[in-house]
Amino acid sequence: MTVDLSVDFCGIKHENPFILAPSPSTDNLELLIQAFESGWAGAVLKTVAFNSRIVSRVFPMVTRVEQEAAFIGLQNIDLVSEHSVETIEQNVRILKERFPNKIVIPSIMAFTKDDWQTLTKRFIAAGADIIECSIWHPHGTEWTLCTKVEEPVGTEQIASWVKEAAEDVPVVIKLSALDSDIIATAEAVERSGADGVSAINTIKSITGVNLDTLIPYPNIAGLSTYGGLSGPALKPIALRCTAEIAQKVDLDIAASGGITTWQDSAEFLLLGASTLQICTAVLRFGLGIIEDLKQGLESWMVEKGFQSLTDVIGKSLPYLVEHSWLPRGIQVVAHIQKEICDTCGACYTACRSGGHNAIIWTNGFPEVEADNCIGCGICRAICALNAIILIRPGRELKCSPLV
Structure with missing residues (x-):
C-alpha cells in the first residue's frame, strides 16, 4: 500500500505537510536551497519589517531551556530579518525560479495599512505563493504589537488590508497563545477574508535566573529581557490551540510549536492541522530530519490504513468534548x-x-x-x-x- 503525503493548504498543493518555520534557517538562501533539495515542501521566510533599518541585534540571541538537564526548548531574543525587503524579494525570485513546485511564504510585519499592502504586493510580484502576517512579537515594546492589534478588531483590520492587496494569493495570519481569546481572534481572521492561520507563535518567557549573579538569562552585559519560547515545551499548548481553532473556525491551520518527531506531526494532523511548521527541531537535528519525518508518517499511515492526509486531518477531533460530556x-x-x-x-x-x-x-x-x-x-x-x-x-x- 502506498500513501499520499501531499496536502492542500489554502488552495495550494504541497508535496508534503512539512514546512520550515520562520527562523535563522529561513533567512539564509543557501540553507533554503539545501532544505528544498532535501525534501521540505516549503518554507516561511524569516519575518521582514517594512523598514529593515530598525533591526539592531544583541548577542547571544538564544538560550537553552531545560529541566533536570533534559532539553525542553529554546528561548530567543532574535528580531526580524536583518535583510532588506529587496534582498528577501530577490530570494523569493531565486527560489521560485529554481524550485517552482516548492511553497515560498514571506512573513511580513508592518505598522500602517500602506506598509502592509506595499509589502504584500511586492512579495506577490516576486512570486510568493502565500503571505504570512506576523502581528505579534514577544520582544520589547518597539516590537510588541499585541497591545495595538492582537485583539480581534485590530487583527481583522490588518488581515483585511493584506487580503485586499493579495487578491487571489492566500493570506495566513500568525496567532499567539497569549491572546486573551485566540478563538475570537481566529474568527476575526475568518471574517476578514483571509485564508488560514498559523498557530502558534513563540510564547513570551524568561529562561531562568543565574543564582550567582542574580541576572536573568540571557545575560547581555549585565542586563536581560523577555524572549520567545519554542520547542517541546510548547507542544501541549500548540495542540490545544490547533484543536480549538479546528473545531470552531473554518480556516486552514498551519501548526507550529514543539513539533519534533513524526509522532508529533501525526498528532497535530489528527487535531486539524494541514501543514506543520518546524524550527527548533531543525536547529537541534539538522535539515535532514525531513526524511525521518516523512518516512515515519508514511509507515504509520500504512499501519493505520490511511491512504492520504485527507483521511488523517481532524480525525481525532470528534473525541474532544466539553468536560461535562465525559462519561x-x-x-x-x-x-x-x-x-x-x-x-x-x-x-x-x-x-x-x-x-x-x-x-x-x-x-x-x-x-x-x-x-x-x-x-x-x-x-x-x-x-x-x-x-x-x-x-x-x-x-x-x-x-x-x-x-
Whole structure:
C-alpha cells in the first residue's frame, strides 16, 4: 500500500505537510536551497519589517531551556530579518525560479495599512505563493504589537488590508497563545477574508535566573529581557490551540510549536492541522530530519490504513468534548507491572503526597491496594517507565489497560 503525503493548504498543493518555520534557517538562501533539495515542501521566510533599518541585534540571541538537564526548548531574543525587503524579494525570485513546485511564504510585519499592502504586493510580484502576517512579537515594546492589534478588531483590520492587496494569493495570519481569546481572534481572521492561520507563535518567557549573579538569562552585559519560547515545551499548548481553532473556525491551520518527531506531526494532523511548521527541531537535528519525518508518517499511515492526509486531518477531533460530556461512573484502579518496575518509589511518593495512600511496599515492590485506589492516575503520570496501567477492579489478567 502506498500513501499520499501531499496536502492542500489554502488552495495550494504541497508535496508534503512539512514546512520550515520562520527562523535563522529561513533567512539564509543557501540553507533554503539545501532544505528544498532535501525534501521540505516549503518554507516561511524569516519575518521582514517594512523598514529593515530598525533591526539592531544583541548577542547571544538564544538560550537553552531545560529541566533536570533534559532539553525542553529554546528561548530567543532574535528580531526580524536583518535583510532588506529587496534582498528577501530577490530570494523569493531565486527560489521560485529554481524550485517552482516548492511553497515560498514571506512573513511580513508592518505598522500602517500602506506598509502592509506595499509589502504584500511586492512579495506577490516576486512570486510568493502565500503571505504570512506576523502581528505579534514577544520582544520589547518597539516590537510588541499585541497591545495595538492582537485583539480581534485590530487583527481583522490588518488581515483585511493584506487580503485586499493579495487578491487571489492566500493570506495566513500568525496567532499567539497569549491572546486573551485566540478563538475570537481566529474568527476575526475568518471574517476578514483571509485564508488560514498559523498557530502558534513563540510564547513570551524568561529562561531562568543565574543564582550567582542574580541576572536573568540571557545575560547581555549585565542586563536581560523577555524572549520567545519554542520547542517541546510548547507542544501541549500548540495542540490545544490547533484543536480549538479546528473545531470552531473554518480556516486552514498551519501548526507550529514543539513539533519534533513524526509522532508529533501525526498528532497535530489528527487535531486539524494541514501543514506543520518546524524550527527548533531543525536547529537541534539538522535539515535532514525531513526524511525521518516523512518516512515515519508514511509507515504509520500504512499501519493505520490511511491512504492520504485527507483521511488523517481532524480525525481525532470528534473525541474532544466539553468536560461535562465525559462519561461518569467508570471505576478504574492502578496496576503496577512488576516486570517493568524498577522500584524507584516515585509512585509511592506520589500516592502518599497527593493520592489516597493506596500504594504499599510488599517484598521490595510497590503494590496497589485496590480498595483504597480511586483511579486518579497520579502514580501513572509520575512513573517514568510507564510501568503503571489503569484497569477495571478485579480484572488484572483479563482486560486491556485503560488509557
